[in-house]
Each structure stands twice: as C-alpha cells, then as structure tokens.
Amino acid sequence: MENKSYETYARVYQGILRQAVKFLNWKPPLCLRGAGMLEILPKTLKVRNYNKVLIVTDEGIRKAGLMDGLLDGLKSQGIEYFIYDGTVPNPTDENTVEAAAMFNAHQCDAIIGFGGGSPLDCAKGAAVMAEAGHENIRQYHGLLKVRRKLPPVIAVPTTAGTGSEGTIATVITDTENKTKYAIMDPALRPEIVVLDATLTTGLPREITAHTGMDAVSHVVEAYINQSNTKATRSMAEEAIRLIFQNLPEAYHNGKNKKARDNMQYGAYLAGRTFTRGYVGNIHAMAHQIGAKYPVTHGEANAVIMPYVLEEYGPVIHEDLARLSDAAGISEAGETVEEKAQAFISSIRDLNASLGIRETILEIEEDDLDEMVDYSFAEANPLYPVPVIFTKGKFRDMYLKVKNGPQSD
Known part of the structure; x- marks a missing residue:
C-alpha cells in the first residue's frame, strides 16, 4: 500500500x-469558566433534572479531595451520586465496561468525568457502553460508528491539555492487544464543560x-x-x-x-x-x-x-x-x-x-x-x-x- x-x-x-x-452538529458544550465554577455545576444539573449521576474519576483524584466540594453541592441539591474510581492511565476497554455497568445498575441520568484525560475519556467510553447490551467497545472504533443518543456527559478537567472536554473523541486502550484506538462521533461531545482553574493549581x-x-x-x-x-x-x-x-x-x-x-x-x-x-x-x-x-x-x-x-x-x-x-x-x-x-x-x-x-x-x-x-x-x-x-x-x-x- x-x-x-x-x-x-x-x-x-x-x-x-x-x-x-459540514452537515454534522458542531455546537460546542455549555462552558462554565472561572474560579469557583464547580460550585455552579450541581444547580445546573438539578435544573436539567439529573437526579442520579455517575462520577468517573481515578483513585488519586478521589484521595486528593478535589471532588469534595462537588459532592457537597450534589448533596445540597438532592442529587444522588455514585463514584467509579477505577480508571487507569490510558483508560481501558475494561474500565469503560465497569463504569457503564455501575451507571446502569443505579439507573443514573448523567455521567460526570472528573480528572485528567483518562477519566474524561473513560466517562465518554462508559456513555457509549451504557445500555449497549454487549461488552465490545472496539466495534465503535473509527468515525461515526456510535450513531445513537448517549447519556449526557459532563466534563470537569483537572489538567490543562487533553482537550477531551471539547472533542467528539475518546481514546481507549485494548487490554488484550495493548494498542490504542479512537472512537469519534458527535454523540461523544460533552454537554457541559467546567473550567475551574482552582482544580489545577496543585x-x-x-x-x-x-x-x-x-x-x-x-x-x-x-x-x-x-x-x-x-x-x-x-x-x-x-x-x-x-x-x-x-x-x-x-x-x-x-x-x-x-x-x-x-x-x-x-x-x-x-x-x-x-x-x-x-x-x-x-x-x-x-x-x-x-x-x-x-x-x-x-x-x-x-x-x-x-x-x-x-x-x-x-x-x-x-x-x-x-x-x-x-x-x-x-x-x-x-x-x-x-x-x-x-x-x-x-x-x-x-x-x-x-x-x-x-x-x-x-x-x-x-x-x-x-x-x-x-x-x-x-x-x-x-x-x-x-x-x-x-x-x-x-x-x-x-x-x-x-x-x-x-x-x-
């Protein structure tokens, strides 16, 4: 070739x-930008009638306490939350299946990706696999393979670089073959992005x-x-x-x-x-x-x-x-x-x-x-x-x- x-x-x-x-929907996410904007997110979710959410993150983020303010805000709005913190660097197909299973088991309304690029990509992958009826995320590898409405994803980046919060893509690692592949579809664009610089100062x-x-x-x-x-x-x-x-x-x-x-x-x-x-x-x-x-x-x-x-x-x-x-x-x-x-x-x-x-x-x-x-x-x-x-x-x-x- x-x-x-x-x-x-x-x-x-x-x-x-x-x-x-040119005929695809390129409307950007709702962007909440500024110090302290994370405090606004629970009210925004409540207005949209998201009463149960899955938070996809990693163990380090959870232990660092970066989510504590968000969790308090969700409680104050009466929003029930569940946390998947098994995301690994270069998130795997197994991560997405595990997170999606938790989303389905608790009948959640939305997924919050909280962390660096790995949790954000895992959250998107979990949205693809939620209610998919199978465990083969690789079948969506490539462009425009999802072709269905997904659970809304809210992206809260704690780094400044991956850009996953603004894209229609997620990159997943194949556990068996140790290779990476991208899934690209407008359905993967986050609904809301929170850019709160206080999450990155440490x-x-x-x-x-x-x-x-x-x-x-x-x-x-x-x-x-x-x-x-x-x-x-x-x-x-x-x-x-x-x-x-x-x-x-x-x-x-x-x-x-x-x-x-x-x-x-x-x-x-x-x-x-x-x-x-x-x-x-x-x-x-x-x-x-x-x-x-x-x-x-x-x-x-x-x-x-x-x-x-x-x-x-x-x-x-x-x-x-x-x-x-x-x-x-x-x-x-x-x-x-x-x-x-x-x-x-x-x-x-x-x-x-x-x-x-x-x-x-x-x-x-x-x-x-x-x-x-x-x-x-x-x-x-x-x-x-x-x-x-x-x-x-x-x-x-x-x-x-x-x-x-x-x-x-």
Whole structure:
C-alpha cells in the first residue's frame, strides 16, 4: 500500500469526508469558566433534572479531595451520586465496561468525568457502553460508528491539555492487544464543560508540562492538516497564544490562577480545534508508544512533534509561520521559512525548559512492526495530514524518536 495510488485514495476519502462533516452538529458544550465554577455545576444539573449521576474519576483524584466540594453541592441539591474510581492511565476497554455497568445498575441520568484525560475519556467510553447490551467497545472504533443518543456527559478537567472536554473523541486502550484506538462521533461531545482553574493549581510540574505540550500538539496538528475552517484556525491561533504565554508560568508558579485559567481555556480551544481539524501522524505514533510503554501521552507527543514537523518540510512552512506569529515568536523581517524553523526550535526549547527529554529510549525495535502497522492504520485514510507517511516512513520516525537526530 506504500504507493501513489493509495495516497490518491486517501486524499479522495478525506475530501469527501471534509464535505460530509459540514452537515454534522458542531455546537460546542455549555462552558462554565472561572474560579469557583464547580460550585455552579450541581444547580445546573438539578435544573436539567439529573437526579442520579455517575462520577468517573481515578483513585488519586478521589484521595486528593478535589471532588469534595462537588459532592457537597450534589448533596445540597438532592442529587444522588455514585463514584467509579477505577480508571487507569490510558483508560481501558475494561474500565469503560465497569463504569457503564455501575451507571446502569443505579439507573443514573448523567455521567460526570472528573480528572485528567483518562477519566474524561473513560466517562465518554462508559456513555457509549451504557445500555449497549454487549461488552465490545472496539466495534465503535473509527468515525461515526456510535450513531445513537448517549447519556449526557459532563466534563470537569483537572489538567490543562487533553482537550477531551471539547472533542467528539475518546481514546481507549485494548487490554488484550495493548494498542490504542479512537472512537469519534458527535454523540461523544460533552454537554457541559467546567473550567475551574482552582482544580489545577496543585498539579505537579511534570503533569503541567506533559499536558501543556499535549495541548500544543493538538493545535499544531489540527492547524497544519487539510480540514481546517476559518473558525478552527482562529481558535488554534488563540490557543497557541494562550499556551505559549502561560505554560512556562503555570509550570514554574503553579499557584498563579490567571496562568492556570488561561491554560485551561487554551487547552479547551485546542480540543475544539482538533475535533474538527483532526490530529495526525504525531498522535498516531504517540498512541502506540503510550499503549506499550510507561510514557504519558503528552510527553510522547512533545518528543515526537519536532521530528515529524521537520520531516514534513516546506509544505507546512506557511502554517508554522502563522503559528509563530500568533505565539509571539516571530521577529521583524523574518522569512516564512525562518519563522517556521523558529517555531520548530521553540518547541524543542519549550520541551527543554519543561524538563521534557529529546528521545524515548523505551521503544523496542522488536515492537516496531506492530507499532508501525497500527500507526499507519490509525492515520490512514482518515487523518488529513500534510504528508501521508508510508509504513517505511513511520518506522524511520520511530527510530528517530528512539535514537535522536543522529539517526538521520
């Protein structure tokens, strides 16, 4: 399949899809933004007649007490709640089935995803599996496979990066095969999003760094892809400005609520951007690294990003130059190529300032065949990337990510 005829097929597929998705419902979630907004959520749920809710989170969030105010508010509104805290990093198909079983057993009205990207994705997966009548979530892998109304999902992110609160996607890990796959359908868009920066002020630096760079990768991949709209480009430019201006401050001074608020909003905009513009080859690689090795998704994206952007070459220079302008990196008199190169260098510099490494040594060459196959299958023909990678190119990129620039 590594030939021109397949590339032609992929571009035709993407072109047809680009026209078809114009008819989908792209209405954004109700966004409650601001410090203390979590206190508003129980009243909002009561108004919508949600009297029983399942909260999907993880054990660390529950033990940290971040949900205590929400739980008190639910009690005050007479809303009964049940908690599923079994979500693991890179949530699994088993997690979604377990959470859905709890939702059904208690006849809940809505699902609250509370936490980082893993609980949010698990909450979406649980919504898919609620009352599904089977335990095979993999059958929904891909685009527009759900095709039915789901229980409402309320997203309360406690990090700033995954963007899941603003997307129509969830990423699930196949327990048996240790691979990741995405489910994409407008039915997965959360009904309500709560962006309360006070939930993120205690984040460790490493999580701040990894999730922040995850948001950068969302903006970059969506912006350079071929399915953008005027609205998504505008959101991407605003998101990259907010992230570049606030991520270093959020990393070094985590108590700065303004920086945390701007990062949350930037990550949310990035999520809305890539839910329409898609991600690309960077994510197709990162998903497989995260499924096989103890590497966070954000860190994998951060490391992979400059290698892939360099590989794309001049075809993305104009887009990167515009992102460079939006991020405040460009200098007067620079050419498009110089701005693009400066933007790629800024990614490496930002990684270094956030303590993110340049390579992922955990990658095992014995795993490459499988990882290459899954990455190619995820990216093609769906992702409207600027350059379609062959399987051989994916292999080359994995080796660069493992060995560094010297592998050229």
